[in-house]
Each structure stands twice: as C-alpha cells, then as structure tokens.
Amino acid sequence: MATPTVSPPPASAPAPQAPRPRTALAAVLAVGSALGIGELVAALVSPASSPFLAVGQAAIRLTPEWLKETAIAWFGVYDKVALLVGMSVVILAITVVAGLASGRDERPGLVLVVAMGLLALVATVTSPTFGLLDLAAPTAAILVGIGVWPLLHGLALADGRAAAPGAPSPTHRRRFLTAAVLTALGAVAAGVAGRAVASSGTSPGSVALPPPATPPAPPPVGADFVADGTPTWLTPAADFYRIDTALSVPRLSTASWSLRIHGMVDREVTLSFDQLRSMRLIEAPVTLTCVSNEVGGTLISNGQWLGVPVRDVLALAGVRPGAEQIASTSSDGWNCNTPLGPLTDGRDAMLAIGLDGAPLPVEHGFPVRMVVPGLYGYVSACKWITDIEVTTFDGFTSYWEQRGWGRFGPVKTQSRIDVPRDAATVPAGRTVAAGVAWAQHTGIDAVEVSTDGGPWQRAELAAEPTVDSWRMWRLPLTLAPGSHRLQVRAVDRSGYVQTSQEALSIPDGATGWHTVLVTAV
Ligand SMILES: Nc1nc2c(c(=O)[nH]1)N[C@H]1C(S)=C(S)[C@@H](COP(=O)(O)O)O[C@H]1N2
Ligand SMILES: [Mo]
Secondary structure, eight states: OOOOOOOOOOSSOOOOOOOHHHHHHHHHHHHHHHHHHHHHHHHHHOGGGOHHHHHHHHHHHHOOHHHHHHHHHHHGGGHHHHHHHHHHHHHHHHHHHHHHTTSSOSHHHHHHHHHHHHHHHHHHHTSTTOOGGGGHHHHHHHHHHHHHHHHHHHHHHHHHHHHTTSSOOHHHHHHHHHHHHHHHHHHHHHHHHHHHHHTOSOOGGGOOOOOOSSOOOOOOSSOOOGGGTOOOSSOOGGGSOOOOSOSSOOOOOTTTOEEEEEESBSSOEEEEHHHHHTSOOEEEEEEEEOTTOOTTOOOEEEEEEEEEEHHHHHHHHOBOTTOOEEEEEETTSOEEEEEHHHHHSSSOOEEEEEETTEEOOGGGTTTOEEEOTTBOGGGTOOSSEEEEEEEOSTTOOOHHHHTTOOSOOBOOOEEEEEESOTTOEEOSEEEEEEEEEEOTTTOEEEEEEEETTOOOEEOEEOOOSOTTSOEEEEEEEEEOSEEEEEEEEEEETTSOBOOOOOBOSTTTOOBSOEEEEEEEO
16 A cells, blocks of 8 residues: 655745845835935925935934034034935935845845834934925825835836746846846936925026115225235135035025014014015125134135115114014024124124125025124024014023023124244245234224244234224234244224133133244255
8 A cells, every 4th residue: 555655844944035136226216216205205295305315304403512513523514415325324224124134034124214214203303393285295205115125026026026036037037137127227317306495496586686885985995915815805606615504405485485574573573585675785794613613724705795784674673672682594494592692782793694795595595694894603694594583582592502502692802913924934034924814894904824823913904994804914923934823813992812721612711812833844
C-alpha cells in the first residue's frame, strides 16, 4: 500500500521579500510625491503652508539663541540654505532607512509617512500665522503619501514574489519601474509648479511710485572715499545686507495688501496700497544696521528710502493717551516693537515703499516696510508689514525680545576699518586707512585711529548729507616695515566716545574697537 508522499510544508513559509533597493526607492518616491503635492496645494491655497517650509520655519522658531548664533557664524547669510539642505538630507536618510526596513511589510514606511505628515501638521498649526486654509497642504501631502506608498510597495513586492524562484520577471519589473518613473515625474512637476505659483505676486518693477512732496536732495558730493576703499555712500540695492527669519520670501500683491492700524486708537484704520501711496511722501537716506552686526561687521547698509511718515499714518487713527509703543507684524508672522518716541519726534521714521528710486525689492519688504533712523532693524524695520497695533510697553513682547534681546534698540555708536583689511600686507611707508563710522540720528563728529596703541590721530571725515546715515573717514599713515595693529574709534555729536569695552551682540548690540593687524613690507 502506497503511502501518498506529501512534501512536508516548510516550517515557516518565508513571506515574499521585495528587493530592498526597490522598497527604498518606493519610500523616497512616496515621500517625494507627498512633498511635491504639499508645495502645489500650498501655493494654490495658502503660500506659507508648504509642509517642507513649515517644518523649517518651526525649526527656526524653536532654535535656541546659541545655536542660531553658531549657525550664523558658520554659514553667514547662507544659514537658511544650510537649514534646508540639512533638512533634505535628514528626510532622505530616514526615508531610505524606512524603505529598507519595509522589505516584507509596508508598515515601517507607512509609519514614516504618517509621522512626517503629522510633524508638518503640528508645524503648521503652531505657526503664528496659522489659518484653517493652511491645513489643506499638509492634509493633501499625507493623503498622497499614504496612497502612493502602498501602491509602489505592492508593486515592488509583486516583483520580488515573481522573482523568488530565481527567474527575474520582466513584467513585474516593468510595472514597478513604470510606476516609479510616473510618480517621480508627478512629484517633480507638482513641486516645480508649486514653487512657480508661490513666487508669483506683484512684480515690484510694475509698481509706479509718485514723487516725494519735496523734491529729493541732489546726489551727495564728497560723502565717500571710494577711491581709498570705503563703500559707496549709498549701498546698491543688490548689495544691501539682508536679515530676516523668512525661509521663503513673502511675495505679496499690491492689490490684496493692506495695513491695519488698531489697538489704543480713536478709530481703527485699514489702508490699501493705493491709499498709502497717495499720502504725502518723503524721501530720505537712512542707514540700517542689524543688532547682530559684530564689531567690524558688514550687516549695515545705507539706502535712499521713499515712504509715508509713520506719524501721519498714526494720526489717521489717532493715538490714545497712555499708549507707549507700537507692535508691527509682517505677513509672515514676524513682529517687532517700536517706542512711540522715535516714531513721532520729527525724524524720518517712515512706512517705506521705495528704495533708491525703485519700489522695494521683495527681499527688503515689498510692498511696504518700516524704516526708523537710529534704531536697530529688529525693533523697527518690519518688512512685509501688514499690521500695526498701538499698545503699552506691558501690552506686547516682540519675537526677539522673547528670545532674550533688549526691548529698546537704539543703534550704538560704532566705527569700522575697511582698508587695510585684517591680515593684509601693505607696502611700507605711506598708506591710507579708510572706513565708516555711524551714530544714526546723532551724527559723527570725529573718527580717530591709533597705530600700535599710540596716540589717537584724527581722520579726515567725508561730507555728511544727513545725521541719519553712516559717515566715511580716511587717514594717511606711515608704517615702518613690520606688523602693526590699527584701531578705530568714533566720537558722536553727543560727545560720546566709542567705548573699548567689548560686548557681544546679544542683548542690545556689540561694542569694542575694530582692530586690524597688518604687515608692512
Ligand atoms: N518681516 C520681517 N521683518 C524684519 C525682519 C524679519 O525677520 N522679518 N528682520 C529685521 C532685522 S533683524 C533687520 S536687521 C532688518 C534687516 O532689513 P534688510 O534685510 O532690508 O536689510 O529687517 C528687520 N525686519
Ligand atoms: Mo537685525
């Protein structure tokens, strides 16, 4: 009697295994298409809600001061690029790992897609500019991610299953690769289209600016020593230093822009761009400085600004007695506080719509930003401004004040040596040192240079078209062969002599004498 031979079932049937590079690719494509759709939906619905940028923006909000300063020290003005590149690398690495871990089972990849989606949702909801519409982009991204991932993973798995006996299956392979290529194309197309839509907005070049009420001052003569190595007195707009927390520059439209003035006022006022532009305009040169500028640093530039005096705008609303400061907010949720004093004491504090004869560049606040002579940018120079609340000192604490910076930000009297540069080699004998000094809204009375700790020598000063701008200086020197230490200090019109005391930028501006070491040969 024959016993039917039955091959015993394997102890445990191995679950089909997808080729790992394929599941990793599937994960990258699923996350990529989620991010791409996120960009597109954000651009169409609410530009600031891009899931990728929302996470980056949240990282900026949460970054402790020491880390922010380190990032600026390492990457300078490329700190934001560094953040975005770093984020991309981390996302790619985690995604590849989750994909590799999903050889048999789609769950690791699914967990990753959902977790990243939730992270983007939290980043969006906790943004200071959050509105319900901002939920659309992260939601679309999650839906696409959890749709695409099982699909591609299934195809990768089918490929693996078919290939299991040894023979590769061209059909399954082709299916997977076709789906992969289509997903990649879709993701890139959505992302590119999203970026393109997000960067539309009014082009500054198309905006007409009326002339100021009083004709602008003629171009200043003798206000710089460019031939000796100082910057030009007016900084070309393209070279104007740029500091802000915006990962993607707000691209606003003049048609939909408005400025609301409210709080401790007699009547709330909302101005359109056309209304603001039709008010009395002034034009004035003002030097902007960043509080983070180190001694000898370059976070300072001089511009010719066209705008409406802040006091005229405040007068429309009527400031109530007891008000002490204003809180300005930008379209991207940044804010700053400015005391009413400097805004209403007659200086050229303005809501600027133009820089150097053209509409504001987008990076510098198009269509409207504030400029206040004598105050650091972080307490006054709100770009992309859309809201002004009149309040008391107790009524409002600004973005940077919450992070440990001072409440009042008067610019500190400072000076810089531009030539010779630190560590430069100069011919022995006669040479010329030159640079800039600034004490906005006070004025510079003298600049003095000391060589190797010797007596202070008075430098020649350039013309001073206004006390609201920096002032250039030059000084011929005779240097014997060898190494030398040059130091500079300014004396402002209040009689204050720039201190040698060294202080960090935080909390209210760096101090100390700019020092350069040169070798004369
Ligand atoms: N909306 C917005 N405005 C802002 C900032 C910002 O981060 N967001 N930074 C401020 C700071 S710290 C400075 S120094 C100035 C710099 O202006 P600029 O980039 O035009 O030189 O803008 C100010 N206005
Ligand atoms: Mo700044």
